[in-house]
Amino acid sequence: MELLPAMLMANGVIQGMRKSLETAQRLPEWDKILSKVWIGSIFYFGLVQIPPFRFLEEWFGEIIYLILLFTVYQLRDYNPARMFSIALLPFAAIYVLDTIVRVSFPDFHEANHGYFDSAQVFSVLWLIGFGIYAFIQNNKERKQRRKEEEQIRATEARKAELEHLVVERTTELTIQKEELEKALAELKAAQVQLVHSEKMASLGELTAGIAHEIQNPLNFVNNFSELSLELAQELKEEIEKPDMDTGLVIDLARDLAQNQEKINYHGKRAANIVTAMLQHSRTSTGKKEPTDLNALADEYLRLAYHGLRAKDKNFNAKMVTDFDPAIGKVEVIPQDLGRVLLNLINNAFYAVTQRKNQTPDAYEPTVTVSSHLLKSGKIEIRIKDNGTGIPDSLKAKIFQPFFTTKPTGQGTGLGLSLAFDIVTKGHGGKMEVKTEEGKGTEFIIQLPK
DSSP, X not given: OOHHHHHHHHHHHHHHHHHXXXXXXXXXXXXXXXXXXXXXXXXXXXXXXXXXXXXXXXXXXXXXXXXXXXXXXXXXXXXXXXXXXXXXXXXXXXXXXXXXXXXXXXXXXXXXXXXXXXXXXXXXXXXXXXXXXXXXXXXXXXXXXXHHHHHHHHXXXXXXXXXXXXXXXXXXXXXXXXXXXHHHHHHHHHHHHHHHHHHHHHHHHHHHHHHHHTHHHHHHHHHHHHHHHHHHHHHHHHHHSTTOOHHHHHHHXXXXXXXXXXXXXXXXXXXXXXXXXXXXXXXOOOOOEEEEHHHHHHHHHHHHHHHHHHHOTTOOOEEEEEOOGGGOEEEEOHHHXXXXXXXXXXXXXXXXXXXXXXXXXXXXXXXXXXXXXXTTSOEEXXXXXXXXXXXXXXXXXXXXXXXXXXXXXXXXXXXXXXXXXXXXXXXXXXXXXXXXXXXXXXXXXXEOO
16 A cells, blocks of 8 residues: 555544544543644655655554554543454454564465465454444444433433422422412412503503594594684674575585584594593403494504504504405404404504514515404404514413513513403404514404304
């Protein structure tokens, strides 16, 4: 074999042995020497190019073999090293025997050199074959050991955790009965307060929207009232004239009637908005009543939008509605279902705002509210946004009490939990969510007709 290929193969064997026998951990000082064998090989290769040292070329294999033997010897108590020694020893034994016979009995060696050559070939094949087997086997054992060590560490960590939990539970069980009752009372009070805070938070958002929304009908009422006063004054003056223009009186009376109709319409509009606020703020009676779900959803969509606009002038989003007129009126608890719609719509606006902050360019925040009368006779309401979406790892938790994806201080974690209970327990319906992280979320409510 040429010296250069032999050196490359020898260095590969040594590096493989280092990894397989973990010499870096078990023989750190010797491993530093093994890691520099390639430098020694380069120096050795240069040395044998000098004529006086060419004889050393024949000894390279023996030197590498001694390095391997010495490494295995140092790790003789390590099972993988013993497997490598099985690969190395036959070659060493035949090499030594061949050398002794060749020197001591040259004629015998010459007459039987074929046997010795065959034995050497066999020992080399054995060295290569069993060496590869040992390498593979050692790698498997090393991986198995690491796996077992990881399992042991995990078991110990779990054991320590369980012991810690046992200590905690034991400590808790030693607390006096009066202290436990006090803690339970405080917990119930905190739960009541959190539910109240959630309702007040949604009421505050609704109120902000109402303040903006009610301004429009009030402006109409004021404007048409002023016009009606002017028309009434003109009508009075015309009637008092001796030569009253009957046609003008009729026109003025007709204009006055139209103004009164508009005042009445916008007055009722304002009254409906106030009624919605009162229904939302008061405690639910639990009684169902015929309700126009399309109007309810549209009302809360606009109120939620204006409520957020009142808090943040920079907030903006596209609102899309698709209501099925075939739904008609449905027996529901309007104030409860209003809370559900307001919560879901507010969450949708929050999600599109978050995505807008992350990707301000080439993105249009959009919230869609739609309703459908299904073939099964059930009513379906969908609230969809193209916001940030919900990660799959959190999707199963969103209806759990006190769980929220919002930053601390921006959510109690009760909104979706209460909404889920209102739909499923209060109305015998279903509520589910479809979401894809980075693309949007859709909440689907199904109610019996």
